[in-house]
Amino acid sequence: MSNNTSCPNCGQIDSVQSMPAIAATGTSIAHGSNTYTGVGIGSSGTVVPIIASANTTTSQTNALAAATRPAPPPSSVTGPATCGVLLLVVALIMLACLGVAVAFNTPTAGEAGPRIGGWLVLGGIIVLPFLIPSLIAFLVLARRTSENARITRGLTAASALWETAFYCHRCGVCYWPRPVSGVPAARQPLSPYQFQQIVWNAGGYGVGR
Ligand SMILES: [Zn+2]
Known part of the structure; x- marks a missing residue:
């Protein structure tokens, strides 16, 4: 069994990416400016139109980064x-x-x-x-x-597993190239969902927990 990071399914290394790299490239920040219009009450009691703009920052996560994230996004409080x-x-x-x-x-x-x-x-x-x-x-x-x-x-334990895993874009599989404590088997092709369950269970917040 080789000890490199090549894909266990196709044996190639050209389409593989580490999980931290997928997270970094799969999250895009967009800056923009939105214009708002409305009406307000002027100082003399008259109705006046209002046009204002506000700068916005939008964070977007692509589907792969979302499917392989080490933890669910926090709930809004x-x-x-x-x-x-x-x-x-x-x-x-x-x-x-x-x-x-x-x-x-x-x-x-x-x-x-x-x-x-x-x-x-x-x-x-x-x-x-x-x-x-x-x-x-x-x-x-x-x-x-x-x-x-x-x-x-649980994020520390989950991240320790997550950051050592890789993904092959050609085969669409996640895998750990080397044996890691808490992982069923090294070099076993896993779907993003199976991968997510192993990582989230290690963090104590998996679905099947
Ligand atoms: Zn592959």
Whole structure:
């Protein structure tokens, strides 16, 4: 068994690339400028048109780099965080308004009893529709944060396997040219999906884990 980096399927070396090289060449950064149009309110209260431009940076990963990446991309946490905070603020404003309403409608001594229940029902009706989605958003946030932390913890072990592997563009196979701890067999042709599962399982975030 040879100890070079040639493809185990075709035996050639001209179409092989290491995983770090595929990741480097498969990710392109595009810079551009987008123009936005809209309307705004001028200082005198009139409606004025607005044309503005913003510079944008877009990162694109090609299919091969995506299929052989050492870890899944991290889940966004800004969405659920923003959503949870905004909904919580609305719920608190609703609660404050309700508190003011209760304060200004203090019942006289004779009619105190039945009105507390009414306020509680009203409070539930106007506050819970914002409070419950807010709590759900925070639960999603907590789950994504722990998932991202799990990927970060396993990335070192997964990257150690990933960076020693190669890909043959002619045959479309991934392989490890030399025996590596945690890899079933050296010089065994693997599909990008099989390769990804071995690497992701080493990181502790594989599908079959
Ligand atoms: Zn090949």
